[in-house]
Amino acid sequence: MPERPIREVIGNQEPFTASADITVDAAARLMKRHRIGALLVIDGGRLAGIFTERDALFRVMAEGRDPAKTRIAEVMTVNPRTISPDRPFGHALHLMYEGEFRHVPVVEDGRALGMVSTRDALEPDLRQFIADLETRTHIGEILG
C-alpha cells in the first residue's frame, strides 16, 4: 500500500478550481486548457463540489441541456468524498476503488489544496506497489 502522504503526492500543485456560477461551457474550456478531467468547485471560499468530464457528458450533453446556459453548480457532484493531506495515498486509492470514482479532493480546514486521481496511482506509487510485492516475495523466500 502506498504510504506516501497525500501532501507529497499533490506537491505544490495549484488546485484547479472554478467558481460555482461559471457555465459548463467555460468549465469545458478550462479542463481542455489544463488537460484535466475534473475541477474543484468553490463557493464562498469553500469546496462546494466537484465537476468532472463525466458530469459534462452524462448530466449535461446526454440530457440535452445547453452547456452555455447551464451553471456547473446545477450539475456538479455536491459534497464529494474528500481526504486530508496527512493521510497515506493508499487511503485515497481505496476510497476511489470502493466508491467507483476517479478523483478525490484534498481538503484541510475546509480549504481545497488539490486533488488526487487514479492517474496519480500510475507513477510512482504503482511502481512502489510492484516493488512491495517483490520485497514480499523475497521475504517469503528468506523466511521459507
Place this chain on the structure above:
Amino acid sequence: MKLEDVLAAKGRRVVTVSAKSSIADAIRTMHAEKVGAVLVPDAEGCPVGIFTERDVVRLYAEGDRDFDSLAVEARMTCSLVVGRLSMPLDEALALMTERRFRHLPVVEDGRLLGLVSIGDLVKLRLEETAQEAQALRAYIAS
C-alpha cells in the same frame, strides 16, 4: 497477472458504436451504458477507433459542436494501441503511463475480446496487494 485475468475479473463486455453513428448517439450510448469510452469496430469486429468522454469535452471546448451531424469516424482516435491476452498487467500500466491513455482494447487474431481501463487495472492491483499482505501476515503468524 495478465490481461486475460483482468478480463476474467471484469467481464468481456465492450460497448461499441458504428463508425457512421453521430457523436450525439455515441454520447447517448456512453450515458446509457455508464461507460467513459466506446470502441468503433470494422465489419469483422476488429476495433478501428476509440472515442472517449475526454474527446467530447475537448471537441466541445474547441467549438467543434455539431454533435448531431458529426460522425464518430470523423473525430475518433484511429491510432489504437491494443493489448493481447498474454500481456502482463504491469506492461499495460506502463503503456498507459507512457502514452497517457486510459483505455486499452484487448485483441487476439483480429477479434476484439474486451476493453480494460486504468480503473480496472488499479482496482486489481489494489486487490492483489491486499491479498499478498494477508497471505504474508498469515504466513508469519503460522
